[in-house]
Ligand SMILES: Cc1ncc(C[n+]2csc(CCOP(=O)(O)OP(=O)(O)O)c2C)c(N)n1
């Protein structure tokens with residue numbers, strides 16, 4: 031049977047099914063295979079908020095989107111070319127993401143009367159038929175029947191057989207995209223190494239799906255996506271939370287300090303706690319505290335004792351930590367505070383993404399409370415930026431806020447990971463022991479960067495007391511002296527600002543170094559902006575992109591960059607927060623915002639339109 | 648704070664109580680019970696056998712929580728109610744340190760109540776000194792979670808309505824392994840209790856009745872004044888019957904599970920009928936914790952002082968670090984390159 035194979039530059043596939051249908055596993059397997067085939071890619075899972083939402087309902091739909099190509103891929107894709115739906119609810123929830131003329135692969139067994147009613151289709155609705163007449167390609171598979179037939183001889187109970195449905199579908203998709211099933215086969219055999227019959231059944235289903243793709247007459251074409259031109263080297267796939275975990279372990283290694291994470295579970299930050307908990311043999315200690323305040327408290331206690339204290343949470347938890355954070359900045363101890371932002375305020379939309387805690391990070395505390403704020407721009411970038419957060423916290427004895435978000439945390443991309451030996455050393459200097467005849471130890475004496483010494487308990491002769499009360503410059507004794515407080519306020523501010531001398535300069539990433547429009551982003555909008563700017567550059571529009579990862583203090587050359595452009599556009603997934611900081615610190619420039627607060631990444635198409643409009647400002 | 652120079656050169660000479668006093672002026676009100684507590688803590692320090700640089704005092708906020716400033720050890724005056732969590736991070740990451748938590752009734756039982764119960768439940772090896780003056784001292788005299796009902800303060804001009812916390816029962820409820828009670832006005836007993844608190848491995852909670860001379864003067868007078876104290880205060884001693892009264896003429900017997908106050912020497916009851924204190928008996932400690940009747944009422948059970956309970960359960964910091972050792976034994980020292988590469992990689996040429 032010869033089905034025509036069509037070459038594609040890039041394709042977006044969305045897998046959707048009931049939470050129990052194994053769509054996340056299906057998606058991640060397709061991802062691994064795609065990565066090994068040499069494509070560039072970006073993925074995003076879309077989980078239901080409920081753990082076990084009623085089966086078959088729209089609330090229970092779990093999705094996974096992958097965008098891959100033979101060209102550079104920067105986002106998981108605004109919409110998909112192929113939508114795989116395991117039931118009616120999945121179709122209902124996801125049809126909006128399908129491009130005009132896209133292909134739907136539907137498990138017809140999930141479109142029975144009951145499925146339609148659970149998905150809240152009307153009694154007269156025939157969604158699959160309606161789709162066919164709206165210009166989409168529709169491939170109908172009776173997955174349940176086909177899987178059962180394929181596994182008829184295994185003797186497994188129907189429940190176990192039906193669990194293999196997702197592998198059948200994956201097999202079909204592998205055939206459709208001319209992919210090898212080997213990666214997934216190896217994965218299954220490893221995963222179920224202790225349940226040989228389950229492993230065998232899953233592999234059978236996978237192979238049956240692949241064979242079915244070729245045997246059935248349903249498909250009129252197949253696709254192939256060539257390997258991308260990407261930087262040579264060894265890659266792995268990585269999510270933002272995984273990269274954060276590895277970055278922290280790397281910082282422990284490169285500083286020689288034990289890392290102590292105090293944390294309280296919260297979506298979408300919990301994986302950091304989970305991931306680090308498995309790394310005890312990497313000089314990592316984790317403590318699940320009774321609440322977020324105790325979590326940061328324990329991290330501060332550990333830092334006082336000479337560990338690198340880290341605490342991780344999301345917006346609501348960060349709010350609880352603020353008082354303790356002000357203590358850490360008064361104590362001038364290293365501390366890394368991870369905020370994996372989610373849609374707020376209050377409980378908001380826990381599983382959805384947003385960038386709306388920037389002002390909280392920079393300003394949201396009692397008193398004059400300057401801390402350092404950094405933000406990664408992509409899943410893999412979490413590695414470098416959390417490492418930077420640790421380096422700055424230790425070298426400057428200051429709390430550092432790390433602002434990731436749900437999109438970065440759960441999204442994945444290929445990562446050209448470094449060798450341990452290539453990573454820089456983090457300099458740690460503890461105050462040395464002291465003999466009685468030596469000069470008195472001054473806890474709040476400072477070096478030229480205004481950094482105070484780190485004197486840990488157990489060091490002879492360094493007994494001293496620190497606390498949240500204002501201290502006298504130098505001695506650290508309690509002081510209510512007005513001039514001293516003024517001076518200490520300025521010192522703490524200057525100490526934070528001095529970090530700017532220890533971070534890289536800001537660069538233009540895409541487009542000309544000067545010209546009409548500069549798009550300034552931060553955090554997880556990086557991929558969307560880059561894709562939009564690339565697209566417009568290809569059209570011949572001269573627009574540029576710079577992405578700020580060091581948000582407080584800003585890189586020293588930021589104003590020089592701004593000065594080279596006529597119009598500055600600041601897109602954000604919030605109601606305008608970076609733009610407020612920029613307007614405050616760079617009043618000479620005019621900044622235009624582009625804001626969407628929908629709990630989703632910025633669509634490239636909307637962003638391109640906004641940039642295009644900006645060229646006419 | 649400037650470190651005062653310790654005594655002479657040569658091998659470490661024995662430290663004296665005054666070596667534990669910092670150079671800071673003590674700022675409590677004259678006559679405050681905190682002074683005696685500070686003095687007794689400084690008195691016991693040299694005898695603990697812990698190098699001074701390995702001792703850390705972590706406090707919350709309150710009059711009592713100023714304590715670390717006056718000790719020439721490592722110390723942290725932190726934030727209101729959170730000292731137990733800070734101390735947990737310190738002790739688990741540095742188990743060799745002797746970590747003391749200083750807290751007040753508001754600090755420990757109101758704003759920090761959550762941390763206190765969890766530190767007791769986990770059994771982190773900390774020595775927790777709860778200065779209970781049944782009032783908020785530092786904020787100038789509002790009622791606290793241990794104030795008795797009807798306490799008239801600035802925030803309760805018609806008398807407080809809340810039922811007070813019973814710290815002993817709270818500790819039992821949190822499965823504490825060590826609970827003891829002492830008072831500022833009995834320094835000798837306090838001294839002994841401080842040593843016991845230190846000796847116990849795991850979380851030790853020592854409640855110290857402390858007189859706030861300014862806002863709640865005399866709150867514990869029934870247990871301290873010469874007239875009444877022998878009838879109101881019951882000193883617990885391991886292995887000894889529960890006897891009190893001026894002439895030792897009263898005792899507590901157990902009628903099934905109900906404690907009963909009995910008169911001795913009247914023919915009906917003798918010492919051999921009494922409840923014999925057993926610090927290792929958690930069931931009995933629960934009962935003792937219930938000796939908490941409003942001390943303004945007549946015919947109450949006496950208020951126990953001394954060690955209620957002293958039992959062992961693995962200390963959190965110990966098992967925390969053992970788990971780390973096990974991870975190293977099982978997996979060897981982590982290889983950063985292996986972690987960076989993860990399970991699946993591919994090569995782009
Ligand atoms: C977050 C916070 N809330 C309130 C206060 C004000 N405050 C300081 S001490 C205190 C009560 C202290 O009472 P207690 O713990 O009994 O200590 P005492 O002063 O009686 O020794 C309060 C409410 C504070 N410092 N921080």
Ligand code: SF4
Nearest residue numbers: 676679710784859860
């Ligand atoms: S207010 Fe009360 S507790 Fe505070 S120092 Fe004065 S006497 Fe002591």
Ligand SMILES: [Mg+2]
Nearest residue numbers: 751752780782
């Ligand atoms: Mg008090």
